[in-house]
Amino acid sequence: MQTSSEVPGTSGADTSAGSPDRPAPQRRRVGIDYVLTALTRWWTIEVAGTVDQAAVIEKRRAECELTARYLLMVCMSAGIAILGMLLSSPAVVIGAMLIAPLMDPIMGVGFALAVGDFSWLRKSLRSLFIGVGLAILFCALIVVFSPIKNVTPEIAARTQPNLFDLMVAIFSAIAGAYAVIRGREGTIVGVAIATALMPPLAAVGYGLATLNSTVFSGALLLFVTNLTAIALTATAMARGYGFSTSLTPKQSRWQALFIFGAFVALAVPLGLSLYRIGWEANTTRQINSVVAEVFDGRATVREMQPSFDADPLSVTATVYTPQIIGDAEQRASRLLEEQLGRPVEIRLTQIRYGTSAQAREEAELGRARAQEVEAARQARSIAERLAILAGVPIEDVTIDREQRRALVTARPLDGATLAAYRELERRVDATEPEWDIRIEPPLRALPQVRLSEEGEDDALAPTAEGRRALNLAVWAQRRVGIPLRISGTERQLAAVRGILGEAQVDVVEEVTEPETGDEPRAIEVGWAIPEG
Known part of the structure; x- marks a missing residue:
């Protein structure tokens, strides 16, 4: 007979037998604990316990070394990637992904974080950063000497990463870390294609070479997304597989x-x-x-x-x-x-x-309107490119469709010289021969005009370098509208007076005398900015 102090469902016999009188929440908790315990035991013994941790770590550590082979593969992968992107060839870009030299140090970073080996982490980061820098510079060098510098669809595809890219990187990194841990490293090839480490770096190099901040920043964000997802997912996978950690x-x-x-x-x-x-x-x-x-x-x-x-x-x-x-x-x-x-x-x-005469006339009118739309599209395209290059909103670009002229005042960019702004203008102008493209640069220092003696009368004349500097000064004066100030001796000024006169630019001359007996071989060029 049950006493009044006994509560149904709490006796030892009832607990072990799973009495139907037991409260539902308690029975559910016991069931969940049992399932979790069983899963943990299965994972620890049957899954994580079958991994040779020492062998995996030893192989990962060896493949993170900074070797000549690694640097060569980085350059080859980067070169293939940027050429494929400039040619807008997906097949060539995929070829660059297959080499995947950066996967090794990135995986090394992930596993080093998991086991707490900071010496290994430093070596992996060193290999990774040197490889990344080398890839960017190598791609930028190829773009500088390439006759093709347009933003192709393959480049544009790497400039606007989104949340789906992060999800792809995470799923691919899980597959890659699993392949490394379980010794099925053939899967790494598919992971390299899915995460696409080298094409974003190639796009970063393109942005650096062309001073295109939109391409540079967008592609860099995509690369950082893929890198971070792979490294941290590898860390989480290694910890999940029970790798020993300090x-x-x-x-x-x-x-x-x-x-x-x-x-x-x-x-x-x-x-x-x-x-x-x-x-x-x-x-x-x-x-x-x-x-x-x-x-x-x-x-x-x-x-x-x-x-x-x-x-x-x-x-x-x-x-x-x-x-x-x-x-x-x-x-x-x-x-x-x-x-x-x-x-x-x-x-x-x-x-x-339609087929009637009126329809044909309207079709002709429609074609004329279509041409107008195409002209508007072309003008819009020019304005967008100039806005990106000048670092300003598109509304700041002045477009004259009738005269086919485009003008923009560039925003000052760190490290950009007048020669850089002139080169940007030249590139856009080369793609639009029917348009007059003008980029007004910010005020920057003008280079010296170097001179040399020529002829029997020892007359001074600009050297080849001096002529380039003079041409740059003429271009800048025409764009900015502020007179040039040239300083030198009378003999020096006479050497450039005719060239500047033919160019019809505004010039203010300052005649100086050398402090010593030796006459300097360069004319100082600056801006004659009015005071006040």
Whole structure:
């Protein structure tokens, strides 16, 4: 007979037998504890216990050494990557991924963090940083001497990383770390292709060589994302597989917090980038839907070019329609403004299809409008490139479509000389021979004009270097509009007076006398900035 002090379901017999009278939460907790204990035992014995940790660490440590082979493979992979990107050849770019020399030191960083071997960590980081720097400089050198310097689709694809790139890197890193731990390193090839370490570095080198900050920063963020994901995921996998570590429990907790914080720090900007990409895709669908609605679903929209950074949002498109609608642009703009909640400017080129004479005339008119749209697209493309090169918003670029002129005042960039700004202008101008491209540089120091004696009368004349400096000064004066100040003896000034006169630039001369008997062989050139 049960006494009043006994509670049903709490006796030893009831607990061991799983009495039906036991409270449900307690039974559930016992079941969960049993499952967790079983899983932990299985993982420790059957999975982690079968890994030869010493062999894995020894091999990882050996492959993190800074060797001549490693540096050679870095250069070869970087060269293949940048050439494939300049040629816009995905097959060649994939070939660069297959070499994957940077995977070894990155995996080394991850495993060194896991086991707490800071000597190994320093060696891995040394190999990694030297390899990264060498790859960037080698790619930049190839771009400098390359006749092709356009931003190809392969380069552009590495300039806007998003949250999906981080997820790809994490999943690929899990596969790669598993392959390393379990001795199935053939999988590393697939991981190298998925995470694509070298193409982003090649794009960084391109951005450095062309002074394109947008390409440089975007590609660098993608590389850092892949690098961090691989290294920290390898650390987490090694700890999960029970690799012996010298870290204390407190250090292990800090390590876990660091890994979590690093992933969060990457996820925030990449998530914002993914949100913007999604918004642009959704907005493009809305634009198509609105234009189709304006034409009662009987029109076909082609060559749509939305400009999301413009204010108001700008859209150009060609519409093939059986009937020309006079106020189609106004109606589409109003509908889009209601849906998007922001000003929208739409320019539609309507081309009527048919066989009648009137239709042919309208088709001719449509083609003329299409040419106008193409001219607008070209002008927009020039403005976007100039804005990127000059480091200013696109609204600061002045475009004269009738005269085919483009002008922008460049923002001062650290380390950029007048020669650099002139080279940027030359590159854009070379791709648009029908346009007059002008980049107005910030005020920078002008180089000296070196002279040498020529002829029997020992007259002074600019050397080859001096002529280049003089041409640069002439270009800068025409762009900036401030007179040049040239300082030298009368004999020196006479050597350049004719050249500057032919160039028709404003010059202020300062005649000086040498302090010693030796006449200097260079003319000082500066800006004659008015006081006050």
